[in-house]
Amino acid sequence: MPQRRIVTGRSQEPRQRFAEELRQLRTARGDSLRQLGERMGWDWSLFGKMEKGDTLGGPEVVQALDQYYGTPGLLLALWELAQGDKTQFRERYRLYMGLEAEATSLWHFAVSVLPGLLQTPGYARELLASGGLRGEELEQQVEARISRRELLEGESPPLFRSIISEAVLRSPLLDVGEWRRQLEYLLQVSERRDVIVHVLPLEVGPHGLMNATVMFLRVLDGRTVAYMENGYWGELIEESGPVDRLQRAYDAVRDLALSPAESRKFVLRVLEETPCDPSI
Known part of the structure; x- marks a missing residue:
């Protein structure tokens, strides 16, 4: 079987990919971590830890980010993959949240x-x-x-x-x-x-x-x-x-x-x- 071709150049490891997407969406928006924290109502350090892969955050934080960036369901799906076997949100619940x-x-x-x-x-x-x-x-x-x-x-x-x-x-x-x-x-x-x-x-x-x-x-x-x-x-x-x-x-x-x-x-x-x- 031929080796899978990497299209985006981004990490194929779920946790790292989730962190990369968070960082790219924020920088594309032009927000600093502090600005994101002020606009979302959370301590900015939480988003810094999420972007470094130190923590995944909770599902409601991720849902709020999906709403803020206009990416309904995308970040939540990546978050679920990053959770691995620990937590698997049901597909219908993800759809409901969107x-x-x-x-x-x-x-x-x-x-x-x-x-x-x-x-x-x-x-x-x-x-x-x-x-x-x-x-x-x-x-x-x-x-x-x-x-x-x-x-x-x-x-x-x-x-x-x-x-x-x-x-x-x-x-x-x-x-x-x-x-x-x-x-x-x-x-x-x-x-x-x-x-x-x-x-x-x-x-x-x-x-x-x-x-x-x-x-x-x-x-x-x-x-x-x-x-x-x-x-x-x-x-x-x-x-x-x-x-x-x-x-x-x-x-x-x-x-x-x-x-x-x-x-x-x-x-x-x-x-x-x-x-x-x-x-x-």
């Missing part, structure tokens, strides 16, 4: 935890730490998750609707001060024109979305796709039949949920019931 970045509207149901788009750093940190992350890796993942909020904070953010089970609001953080800050942020963000928050009371009983979190995306070509996940798996659903059935279940749950105004009052009551931070 679709989310381009969605014109999103609607979501939270069965157990607040959606990442509405989390504060303290909430994300305690949640990720409970999954075993520690040290620098934990902080990178927290920063990566919080960066996703930029999706709702740009000049033309997509409409985002989230139905949050009361169970989520009855599962406070161990750090009472951080829990209060999370509730305050939820109240604050729910007042935005492009963000609609509903609370689904426990008293409504069984419903069609009890076993999984689901996110619907309206994408640029007018289609609606759905992404369902629980603690063990996630699946992107594009077929119109299953998506329609999930949409009907979501609509039925929305009919059971409190109105946005009533939901804000509910969150405010939970906040008022929460003890004050003893460190203040």
Whole structure:
């Protein structure tokens, strides 16, 4: 078999190739590492380490870079290859992440935890730490998750609707001060024109979305796709039949949920019931 011809002249080793692509995209953009850090909201040293191959960073950092450079899915695919056998993102999840970045509207149901788009750093940190992350890796993942909020904070953010089970609001953080800050942020963000928050009371009983979190995306070509996940798996659903059935279940749950105004009052009551931070 003839030896494979090298076309680009770049490294064929996945980790080094990932670092090279990051460096080339940044220099082509004309950004210094410090400028990139300021524009992305991360410590610039993280990007320096990624470009030297010292660290790969987290998936949400890479997704944010894909959005910044206008290379949807490219860097995330290279990141996955660089991870080797340690982490293999499912192809459908990679596709979902690209679709989310381009969605014109999103609607979501939270069965157990607040959606990442509405989390504060303290909430994300305690949640990720409970999954075993520690040290620098934990902080990178927290920063990566919080960066996703930029999706709702740009000049033309997509409409985002989230139905949050009361169970989520009855599962406070161990750090009472951080829990209060999370509730305050939820109240604050729910007042935005492009963000609609509903609370689904426990008293409504069984419903069609009890076993999984689901996110619907309206994408640029007018289609609606759905992404369902629980603690063990996630699946992107594009077929119109299953998506329609999930949409009907979501609509039925929305009919059971409190109105946005009533939901804000509910969150405010939970906040008022929460003890004050003893460190203040």
